[in-house]
Amino acid sequence: xxxAARWWLHGSLEALSKGLAARGGxxxxxxxxxxxxxxxxxxxxxxxxxxxxxxxxxxxxxxxTVVKTGLKAGGIEAxxxxxxxxxxxxxxxxxxxxxxxxxxxxxxxxxxMPSPRTPIPAPGNLNGHKGSLxxxxxxxxxxxxxxxxxxxxxxxxxxxxxxxxxxxxTTFHEETISEYVEDRDTxxxxxxxxxxxxxxxxxxxPHQVWHYAARQEPARGVTGFMRQIMWREFCAxxxxxxxxxxxxxxxxxxxxxxxxxxxxxxxxxxxxQTGYPIVDAGMRELWHTGWMxxxxxxxxxxxxxxxxxxxxxxxEKWFWDTLVDADLANNAANWQWVAGCxxxxxxxxxxxxxxxxxxxxxxxxxxxxxxVPELKNLADAWLHKxxxxxxxxxxxxxxxxxxxxxxPIVDHKTARTRALFAFAQMRSG
DNA sequence: TTTTGAGTTGTTCGA
DNA sequence: GTCGAACAACTCAAA
Numbered sequence: 001x002x003x004a005a006r007w008w009l010h011g012s013l014e015a016l017s018k019g020l021a022a023r024g025g026x027x028x029x030x031x032x033x034x035x036x037x038x039x040x041x042x043x044x045x046x047x048x049x050x051x052x053x054x055x056x057x058x059x060x061x062x063x064x065t066v067v068k069t070g071l072k073a074g075g076i077e078a079x080x081x082x083x084x085x086x087x088x089x090x091x092x093x094x095x096x097x098x099x100x101x102x103x104x105x106x107x108x109x110x111x112x113m114p115s116p117r118t119p120i121p122a123p124g125n126l127n128g129h130k131g132s133l134x135x136x137x138x139x140x141x142x143x144x145x146x147x148x149x150x151x152x153x154x155x156x157x158x159x160x161x162x163x164x165x166x167x168x169x170t171t172f173h174e175e176t177i178s179e180y181v182e183d184r185d186t187x188x189x190x191x192x193x194x195x196x197x198x199x200x201x202x203x204x205x206p207h208q209v210w211h212y213a214a215r216q217e218p219a220r221g222v223t224g225f226m227r228q229i230m231w232r233e234f235c236a237x238x239x240x241x242x243x244x245x246x247x248x249x250x251x252x253x254x255x256x257x258x259x260x261x262x263x264x265x266x267x268x269x270x271x272x273q274t275g276y277p278i279v280d281a282g283m284r285e286l287w288h289t290g291w292m293x294x295x296x297x298x299x300x301x302x303x304x305x306x307x308x309x310x311x312x313x314x315x316e317k318w319f320w321d322t323l324v325d326a327d328l329a330n331n332a333a334n335w336q337w338v339a340g341c342x343x344x345x346x347x348x349x350x351x352x353x354x355x356x357x358x359x360x361x362x363x364x365x366x367x368x369x370x371x372v373p374e375l376k377n378l379a380d381a382w383l384h385k386x387x388x389x390x391x392x393x394x395x396x397x398x399x400x401x402x403x404x405x406x407x408p409i410v411d412h413k414t415a416r417t418r419a420l421f422a423f424a425q426m427r428s429g
Numbered sequence: 430t431t432t433t434g435a436g437t438t439g440t441t442c443g444a
Numbered sequence: 445g446t447c448g449a450a451c452a453a454c455t456c457a458a459a
Contacts, residue, residue: 105456
């Protein structure tokens with residue numbers, strides 16, 4: 001797990017432990033190889049059956065199959081359930097029986113399926129095990145950063161756990177969803193659901209999200225929001241059917257793409273020091289809060305892959321380490337989409353212009369001013385391209401280009417031409 | 430089997 | 445300033 005996700009997991013387990021205790025249960029923590037720890041624990045506790053929610057990531061499928069086979073052979077009742085996805089990955093098929101590689105027909109087919117099961121409430125009383133069973137302490141797992149403690153921004157921004165997830169869902173529906181279609185693309189507004197980490201950790205299920213939305217008045221935003229939930233579903237199904245997706249480009253010709261190695265440019269990108277305000281704002285939001293607005297994820301990812309010509313794998317790794325909502329399937333599928341090597345990817349000539357993206361989606365500059373405060377006194381007209389601002393404007397705003405804020409590490413037009421050339425090179429073999 | 434229409438998110442250029 | 449076309453060609457999904 002990445003660092004930010006480990007921080008979240010600590011809070012998540014803490015909340016789960018409290019929730020179980022309130023219902024007469026107890027959370028027991030153990031760690032080690034599943035096919036050893038689980039059978040040992042079953043023997044120790046005298047359990048006769050075990051249930052779990054399925055994971056759909058390739059390594060987890062393999063692991064759980066081994067565990068289940070072993071338990072059944074030992075006469076233990078073992079049952080797994082789907083708590084993570086609206087549809088089973090083998091359920092949604094094209095008419096020819098293959099899995100979907102294009103989102104729109106995938107989504108259409110999903111919406112025509114019988115409605116996903118409705119969630120049932122948690123039991124009131126768990127009637128827990130009465131004996132004493134040893135448990136690791138959560139602290140001993142060392143999930144939270146200590147030296148240094150870099151998680152202050154995460155604590156400010158998030159409350160992990162099921163209760164917080166349900167609050168978030170309710171608030172989103174009461175305050176945000178009616179303007180979802182307009183506001184979800186405006187990073188300066190809190191226009192998105194921010195449910196991603198809760199979904200990633202199973203603190204809320206897509207079934208809960210789905211049925212809660214379906215029960216609402218058919219507000220304008222609901223359909224658009226459900227479409228986004230289907231994107232999560234699509235990525236998970238893709239990973240299930242294409243297990244190599246996190247490492248290998250789905251379009252094979254990309255194996256020979258001429259990526260550059262450029263550690264200093266990569267470092268500038270990671271730390272929000274590229275000289276393009278919208279990119280830097282996004283990367284700093286990520287570093288500070290463990291989350292980045294969806295629109296800005298696209299812009300920053302496109303910048304790494306196309307302007308800097310650095311492999312999407314580098315970006316994938318950084319996001320994996322820094323996102324509280326890090327999810328193997330979403331991360332891999334979306335990086336491949338941006339890089340153009342996914343099955344349903346953006347065409348290669350679609351290269352985001354970070355200045356235009358900033359001007360279009362952060363027109364009032366609220367987002368950049370929040371995350372790049374050294375530019376906050378600069379007028380809207382120059383905010384997304386400070387290197388073009390007249391000297392007097394910069395001086396009035398207290399900015400010295402190259403000192404208080406970096407000059408662009410690449411020129412947009414030059415970088416764009418270079419990217420197009422690289423793609424052409426790849427195509428010609 | 431063949432054909433046809435369509436495909437998350439954009440930018441640039443020239444009229 | 446606004447608008448439409450070009451940017452390529454390919455693969456997928458369904459008729």
